Amino acid sequence: MSRPTTRVLSLLEVLQDRGLVPADELARRLEVDTRAVRRYVTALRELGVPVESVRGRYGGYRLARGARLPPLMLADEEAVAVAAALAVAGEGAGAGEPSPADRALIKLNRVLPAALRQRVDTLAAATSVTGPAALTPDPELALTLATAVRARRTVRIEHSTGPREVDPFGLVVHARRWYLVGHDHLRDAVRVFRLDRVTGAAELPRPFSPPEDFDPVAHVLHALTFGGWAHRTEVWLDTDLDSARARLPATSGELRPCPDGGVLLVSGVEQLPGMARLLAGLPWRFTVLGPPALVDALDAHVASLTGALARSRGAGQGRPGDEDRSAGTFP
Incomplete structure (x- = not known):
């Protein structure tokens, strides 16, 4: 490095990469003495680049935060x-x-x-x-x-x-x-x-x-929806295609409009209880067309919610689960 301008730009690049850098390390990197480093810092400041001086044993120079964005040096x-x-x-x-x-x-x-x-x-x-x-x-x-x-x-x-x-x-x-x-x-x-x-x-x-x-996008979505999943599910949704697309993520399955109204959701899933929870959270009526095991998973989820509802209604007398806790168990 022979030109001072090159060293000034190199100093800026080091400060952008490292944050706080001691003056003696900058001098070694630039192959100059610390007085020259101070001159290059002054040159950067005159160009509008906010360089801060930090005193003390662990001091040095760094670019100020929250000031004007300095020029970027990119390889x-x-x-x-x-x-x-x-x-x-x-x-x-x-x-x-x-x-x-x-x-x-x-x-x-x-x-x-x-x-x-x-x-x-x-x-x-x-x-x-x-x-x-x-x-x-x-x-x-x-x-x-x-x-x-x-x-x-x-x-x-x-x-x-x-x-x-x-x-x-x-x-x-x-x-x-x-x-x-x-x-x-x-x-x-x-x-x-x-x-x-x-x-x-x-x-x-x-x-x-x-x-x-x-269509690469369609192929990726189809592969992520059906590729290698344990179960294939089909559910009729009582809504229109635009509403279904707005509510459901693309990876939840393929959405197909039905001739008689509604939307068919065809999905590949690994765990049926997770699909049951997703369906229970939808704002529309729906009908599970298959597999029967998804109906069982939905039934188990409804039973769990019914039990939670019953416990909640009976919680007026003391805290929920007090009786169970006194017996050494938790609900």
């Missing part, structure tokens, strides 16, 4: 990670006026090198978002997969269950998780892979043709 991979997160967050915000994420992405794109900006645009185009976005996974992994989606080339992924070769159809962000949807050559079927279980990916020189009108 290429950091800039790509931020831009990718902003791109996905903006897509999940819905239509209307540009969101804060949209506006921040526009500003960041102005200073990104053309090659990096193109990769970020590719990631945004290859990713579908169903709601509030999650934190972006490893930027290089997400960008590699997105590039393969756009180029329609097979990728080799390092998955927690072992290496796989996959024809990537799309990336989906749902319920704060990232998913890769594609044709798994090992299983010879379309599969959904969580990106937090993928540690690496490499594009292969092998083109593929995705199925026509394939």
Whole structure:
């Protein structure tokens, strides 16, 4: 580092990364003496960057909180990670006026090198978002997969269950998780892979043709609703489709309008008592069409509520459960 301006910017980068940093450590990092560090701090302050001095044995310099946001110093991979997160967050915000994420992405794109900006645009185009976005996974992994989606080339992924070769159809962000949807050559079927279980990916020189009108979001929702669950349930709801969609989360099941009125909720569940509690909390009439075990689970839940109601009505004489406690047991 030979230019004072470079050292001033490097000082700012260290303060952004570390918080409070002793003056002698800054001097070592910048390869100067402490007097030069003081000059660089003064230069930052003259530029409007709020740098605080902290005296004492554990003192040093730090950026002030609650003041004007200082310029950010980002490495290429950091800039790509931020831009990718902003791109996905903006897509999940819905239509209307540009969101804060949209506006921040526009500003960041102005200073990104053309090659990096193109990769970020590719990631945004290859990713579908169903709601509030999650934190972006490893930027290089997400960008590699997105590039393969756009180029329609097979990728080799390092998955927690072992290496796989996959024809990537799309990336989906749902319920704060990232998913890769594609044709798994090992299983010879379309599969959904969580990106937090993928540690690496490499594009292969092998083109593929995705199925026509394939919807990655619909496939992910269907897989999360029915894939590997212990029970398949069907319940008729006395409401309309819009009301059902507004009340029930997307992962609760598929909602289908019925010709004679109402909505059919088709779900995959692991525990029937949990489904019984969900149904009991709905504001509409409903009819369980199957399986019979769900009716039994609903009956047990109603019995539990009836018992709680009876105990509550009889609680006027003293605290609830006093008799049981005197016998050494609890209700």
